[in-house]
Amino acid sequence: MPMQLSSLNVHPLVEQPADAPQLRPRLSDFIASHAEEILVAWDEFAATVSHGGNTLDAIALRDHACEILRTIAADLRRPQSPEQQDAKGKGLGPRASLPTAAEVHADFRMVAGFAVDAMITEYRALRASVLKLWARHGGGTRAEDLTDLTRFNEAIDQAIAESIGRYTNQTGTSAELFIGILGHDIRNPLGTILMSVAGLVRSGKLSETAAAPINNAATRIKAIIEQVVDFTRAQADGVMPVVRKPGDLAQQLAKVVEETQVRHPERMVRMEASGDFQGSWDEGRMGQLLSNLLGNALLHGSLWTEVTVQMWSTPSHVCVSVHNYGEPIPDEERELIFQPLQRGARYRTREGPQEAAGGLGLGLYICREIVLSHGGELTIESTRADGTTFTVSLPRQDAA
Structure with missing residues (x-):
């Protein structure tokens, strides 16, 4: 009144x-x-x-x-x-x-x-x-x-x-409330879909070949929801929440490489590691980091060359790189691709199934937030001759 x-x-x-x-x-x-x-x-x-x-x-x-x-x-x-x-x-x-x-x-x-x-x-x-x-x-x-x-x-x-x-x-x-409800309510039916498909495969009513597209689609939806939830948390808190625990980072990431190869049997994903990889990390976030980087490399890299994960160490840091060949990322877009809900021009103009798999443009943003929350650095090098390499450098222990 x-x-x-x-x-x-x-x-x-x-x-x-x-x-x-x-x-x-x-x-x-x-x-x-x-x-x-x-x-x-x-x-x-x-x-x-x-x-x-x-x-x-x-x-x-x-x-x-x-x-x-x-x-x-x-x-x-x-x-x-x-x-x-x-x-x-x-x-x-x-x-x-x-x-x-x-x-x-x-x-x-x-x-x-x-x-x-x-x-x-x-x-x-x-x-x-x-x-x-x-x-x-x-x-x-x-x-x-x-x-x-x-x-x-x-x-x-x-x-x-x-x-x-x-x-x-x-x-x-x-927005945060809506995203929280969305993430919670969609995870449950997705879990039901994945368990039902697994049950049909075990019973012989569905072949693994026929089940693969269903599993891939459900897994992709789950990943997108998790990205949206993580994006909302990072925006609200100013930093990606992490819980660090002691562990061997190479062992943790090797499982991600293996799972990625299973999901993409038509592609070659190779991992090389040499050094000491003990430290304090959030294992779930580290898996999410590598999964996003590998997904980006498989989506935008050449279909006829392998994607390589390399790991090496220094006394204070552990480093991980993901490399692929393909069209280079222009200099003017190398910061843009790390911004939320943004992608480079060559990605925005792609058409067909791969474009649909590109998601919301949150993957690389979340990668950078995970690295920053661990006190590390994420850099990129991209040329036509040498391909594209994303390099992560992480301190072994929390600086705080």
């Missing part, structure tokens, strides 16, 4: 003699005394915003505009030192413990289906309405008006920042 306009607390002006020149109010009092005129302009503009969401009535369009105006007017009246103004201009002002009117406005607009840019446009219109009306009534001509104008713009900017921050956080929370 919109707040009553009386809550804007118009400050009574000092009574002046009849023949004295009428003093113009400060901007804070002008906003209070002309609130309805400003809000009508808000209503008219909000009704024209194309947002692709639900159709809103007059009350819903205005929602928290009155409270936002009241907050701005109160902010303008509040004494402010130069240090406080400087801090506020840098976004370092004090924050309330409860949601502000601008944050609640963002909640309502998100539920109504407003895009964030449509919500920002409302604030731009509110700013313009206030300043146009104030200028029409003679505001902006005194020395103190410049201070009021600066603080008004700071207050509007703060409201925009609060709304955007709230909108972004709420959107991120909703």
Whole structure:
């Protein structure tokens, strides 16, 4: 429900003699005394915003505009030192413990289906309405008006920042919840499919050749879901979660190479290892790392040459490389391919079954996040003559 306009607390002006020149109010009092005129302009503009969401009535369009105006007017009246103004201009002002009117406005607009840019446009219109009306009534001509104008713009900017921050956080929370539910609910039927196929093969009702496409498709779906879940976790936490345990990395990765060869019997995958590979690793993440790198090499490498995994060590680090021949990755795309939901131009233009297997463009992003979470480094070299090599260098122990 919109707040009553009386809550804007118009400050009574000092009574002046009849023949004295009428003093113009400060901007804070002008906003209070002309609130309805400003809000009508808000209503008219909000009704024209194309947002692709639900159709809103007059009350819903205005929602928290009155409270936002009241907050701005109160902010303008509040004494402010130069240090406080400087801090506020840098976004370092004090924050309330409860949601502000601008944050609640963002909640309502998100539920109504407003895009964030449509919500920002409302604030731009509110700013313009206030300043146009104030200028029409003679505001902006005194020395103190410049201070009021600066603080008004700071207050509007703060409201925009609060709304955007709230909108972004709420959107991120909703996405994380959805992805979590999606990952949980899809894993169960996929597990049923894989167990059922295995049972049919054991009973002789289905040949291994006929079961292979079903297993590959289910495994691929499972991998995509895991990538999406991992991507969401990395975005939310800022780092890929890992649990390190002592072990021999070569033994752990050899199992991944063997499983990859079984899934791709028509291709040659070879592993060479020489050195000491003891250290502290997250075995599951390391398997995921190599599986993604091998999948990338098999998908984009030459069909007639082998994919090679090599491992070597130094006293402090263990290194792993995955090499394939094929079209080189252009220099300008070598950072792009590590970005989430992105792939290089030559990958985006591929057609046919291999393109479908390319997934969401999260594999290499997740690889880099796994390496970074272990305190390591992932690099790439790619030329037509020498092929493409992804090299991982990992410290044996957690630096922390």
